[in-house]
Amino acid sequence: MSIEIDVNNVANLAKLSLTDEEKAVMKSELGAIIGFADKLAEIDTSGVDITAHIVPITNVLRADEVTNQPDRDGLLANAPTKADGYMTVPRTFE
Amino acid sequence: MNITELSLAELSEKLHGKELSSVEATKAYFEKINAVDGEIGAYIRLTESVALQQAENADKILAEGKGTALTGVPYGIKDNICTKGSITSCASKMLENFNPPYDAFVTTKMNAENAVMLGKMNMDEFAMGSTTENSAFKVTKNPYDITRVPGGSSGGSAAAVAAKEAVFTLGSDTGGSIRQPAAFCGVVGLKPTYGTVSRNGLVAFASSLDQIGPVARNVEDAAVVLNSIAGHDSLDSTSVNRIYGDFTAEMKNGVKGMKAALPKEYFGEGINPEVRAAVINAANEFEKMGVEIQEVSIPAMEYALPAYYVISSCEASSNLARFDGVRYGYRAENYADMDELYKKTRSEGFGKEVKRRIMLGSFALSAGYYDAYYKKALQVRTLIINGFNSIFENNDFIISPVAPTVAYKIGEKTASPVEMYLGDIYTVPVNIAGLPAISMPCGADKDGMPIGMQLIGKAFSESTLIRAGWAFENR
Amino acid sequence: MNMINNYEMVIGLEVHCELGTKTKIFCGCPTTFGAQPNTQCCPVCMGMPGTLPVLNEQVVEYAIKAGMATNCTIARCSKQDRKNYFYPDLPKAYQISQYDLPLCENGWLEIESENGTKKIGITRIHIEEDAGKLIHNDRYGTMVDCNRCGVPLIEIVSEPDIRSAEEAVAYFKKLRSIILYTGISDCKMQEGSMRCDINLSVRKKGTKEFGTRTEMKNLNSFTFIQKAIEYEYARQVYEIENGGVIVQETMRFDQASGKTFSMRKKEDANDYRYFPDPDLAPIVMSEDKLNKLKDSIPTLPDERKKAYIENYGITSYDAELITSEMSVADYFESAAKNTKYPKLLANIVISEIIKLADGENGAIAIEPLHLAQIADMQGSGEINSSVAKKVIKALWDNDEDACEYVKKNNLGQINDENVLNSLINEAIERNPKSVQDYKKGKVAAAKAIMGQVMGATKGRGNPLLIERLLNEALEALK
Secondary structure (H helix, E strand, O other), X not given: OOOOOOHHHHHXXXXXXXXXXXXXXXXXXXXXXXXXXXXXXXXXXXXXXXXXXXXXXOOOEEOOOOOOOOOHHHHHOOXXXXXXXXXXXXXXXX | OOXXXXXXXXXXXXXXXXXXXXXXXXXXXXXXHHHHHHHHOOEEEEOHHHHHHHHHHHHHHHHOOOOOOOOOOEEEEEOOEOEOOEOOOOXXXXXXXXXXXOOOHHHHHHHHXXXXXXXXXXXXXXXXXXOOOOOOOOOOOEOOEOOEOOOOOOHHHHHHHHOOOOOEEEEEEOOOOOHHHHHHOXXXXXXXXXXXXXXXXXXXXXXXXXXXXXXXXXXXXXXXXXXXXXXXXXXXXXXXXXXXXXXXXXXXXXXXXXXXXXXXXXXXXXXXXXXXXXXXXXXXXXXXXXXXXXXXXXXXXXXXXXXXXXXHHHHHHHHHHXXXXXXXXXXXXXXXXXXXXXXXXXXXXXXXXXXXXXXXXHHHHOOOOOHHHHHHHHHHHHHHHHHHXXXXXXXXXXXXXXXXXXXXXXXXXXXXXXXXXXXXXXXXHHHHHOOOXXXXXXXXOOOOOEEEEEEEOOOOOHHHHHHHHHHHHOO | OOOEOOEEEEEEEEEEEEOOOOEOOOXXXXXXXXXXXXXXXXXXXXXXXXXXXXXXXXXXXHHHHHHHHOOOEEOXXXXXXXXXXXXXXXXXXXXXXXXOOOOEEEEEEEEEEOOEEXXXXXXXXXXXXXXXXXXXXXXXXXXXXXXXXXXXXXXEXXXXXXXXXXXXXXHHHHHHHHHHHXXXXXXXXXXXXXXXXXXXXXXXXXXXXXXXXXXXXXXXXXXXXXXHHHHHHHHHHHHHHOOOOOOOOEEEEEOOOOEEEEOOOOOOOOOOOOEEOOOOOOEEOOHHHHHHHHHOOOOOHHHHHHHHHHHHOOOHHHHHHHHOOHHHHHHHHHHHOOOOOHHHHHHHHHHHHHHHHHHOOOOOOOOHHHHHHHHHHHHOXXXXXXXXXXXXXXXXXXXXOHHHHHHHXXXXXXXXXXXXXXXXXXXXXXXXXXHHHHHHOOOOHHHHHHHHHHHHOOOOEOHHHHHHXXXXXXXXXX
């Protein structure tokens, strides 16, 4: 399976911006890695269930009780920009 | 007495016996770090004032005759494990100034036992890599040969233990990141069964594969540290709630009558002949001790590596999406709008390997490709788990190499990502199946570079591995 | 609204409902509305590095109750998935939701439409986490508040069975009423705890294929839902009739103008790259657990409605009004047990009690037994309807035994013909002009005299009796 990877589309999904040169390198590197991953197609997995969780635990639940105290200063300490108790970013259009 | 030569068990005995104080031990370690780390670069950041405060507290407790095996013991912790009040950078520009307002579960455990944190260990950025060359800040050198890599991603953790810059360290292992550097640096590294050590506070790389584990000078030390960090955590939904017991309880019981397997697929092409010879030799040593060795086959093993790169990259692409410059971490300086803020921040904040894996993961999850890659990899995972399970029906543990080579030169493998990935071939299946494994020295090559072997057990059989490892160490 | 050129509208609603749990879905932060920004967050709901989600048990139970109350099949095995996209109100850059194994599926509810009772299908109900709030500001740009991040939501997706704005509103109202009965949410639309996205397309009546649909998001009032649908329907029809093409996109409904506008975002349709969240364990439901949950759901509006109609002879319309709020329905049932005149009681509840309760946030200040007494007294003629109203108002301020109150205040209806006739004669003597007008044929003139007679009785006169006696007296004068 030889796939044309749409590097522009993937970069946009991943919110990365690449120079033209980076795009070319990325395309070839990803192509090589995907080619390597294509090996998966060789093995027969018909009728095989997926294992999404290795540990066969279910129903990991917690009680509906408040356990957290407000700590706005602590939580916002690492914010790049903030004002009036909010984090701030450029104007986003709804 | 050369303090930094003492193992964990030895040092703890002396601390409790009041022959030595924690402050003395801590100062000795900082002296050692000063002397050698300029060259080795195992530490990304030292935490001297915190350490000395902790050492003083530890001494108070020891003076009262209280404390545990780790009280007052100086250690290092990989820089992707959150330490409240101390920067946790994951060796990335993205988190260069990130100071978490919370401790990881394991950090809390270390603090509860009054262990002494010397500093944060260098690593491949966001744990992606096998050489620690992907750190955004510095390169760590292998203490056996400073022109070679220490392995990765827990390269700093392994190098520090090898160079005696810490009694033990904590690392993380997603595809071999504790075991391979331990092998490259001639020390012991243990990856616990998935779900044994809480991932709360470990900056996630691949959620279904990551585990924190000890890097130590010998098997007993690793077991003692594991005792402290293993345990159920209600804040981690993948943490397994069971009784973990004392991992050193059966340690000296010997291995006579046990059965060990050598998987055919692990000794095929591509393995360095000296490495192969050392591991086969180790198997022979086990045989001499009364272990029945047999060859087995895990056919799905061939697909473990591609499955690993798909699963880990997909999960990583999602886990690293939160690094967007909004609430914490790096933010680009110039941006016209939100889209630019995201793109510039992430492009400037992440290194090459991280970007590569994010792209790979985003691609494999994207519309039209999910079935062929992620879903397929999860099916292959089932086959690998089944393959291991059938081996463990008749065997107590598996013996295998850790890596196909010894530590190679710095800069040697950076050109080809695929070639670099192939080095993970023996460690990765263990993460995919969630099994425990210990990596320990079993020889050296003609240049004196350490060769490690891997003992793999079925789920929650760390005690068996520790028993086998100790027996080998003390044969 | 009338159909334009035989185009029918095809509507599906996606309703997001905030669950009234004490804490968020994945962390122990409180969910109370209106707190200062970023004071109800923690590293988990802010998506800080290394943090992990743990599912709130109550969220699962509430979601299942919603499914049971809408006739859904409850999944015995369910899981949570990551929906990946970037937005400043989404801390992890993914929302934990449910993709292919939701908790509830294949339900329905009934609405009353112009054409009678109609079933609207419910495709699925799943749990997910809410995003934060963004406040747009000239000075700072966009300000991010994470208080709402992680507040638990259920998303209720209807089948595209809705064919008019009225049906859409009826569905939304009914859904809200049912959810209020289950007690899982306060459904306060002004606070955003219940919001509605509308998917609308049009097609010529009789065609089977669906047209391209647009989506209008976050409508939070019945009026806006109606207006938005009417506008968008017309817009789509005119677009098609004029040779245009409907683009699948999100539309913004402008409240001031009543129009919809394309949002034309920079991004194309998002590829959410759903995959099972590896941090969360699957949810498995036992029969035992499900039975317990089912038992905890009170009798729902439609069932009660049926009972009222059958047992008390109340009209469907009135029953619908009484059952729209569970507190009113419960109250009515308590009172109805104790009166011989349940139909009259229903009228009283609808015309007086509901209004008064509205002003008190739903609290009904008169004991059901007392209201039953009032119904009995009015029904038997012991008091007239305007006295009944007075008594209700008085008891609302100061509740007591209604019979006692009537006795104490001498409010019994005057049915004595002699007494009434003497008052009528007095009034006739006092109003010669009105009498003249009446003789001339102005029947309405009698009303003025009637008013005076009623006044003379201090409102206690039996109005029908007075009317008859007065007419007799006036006729006798002709």
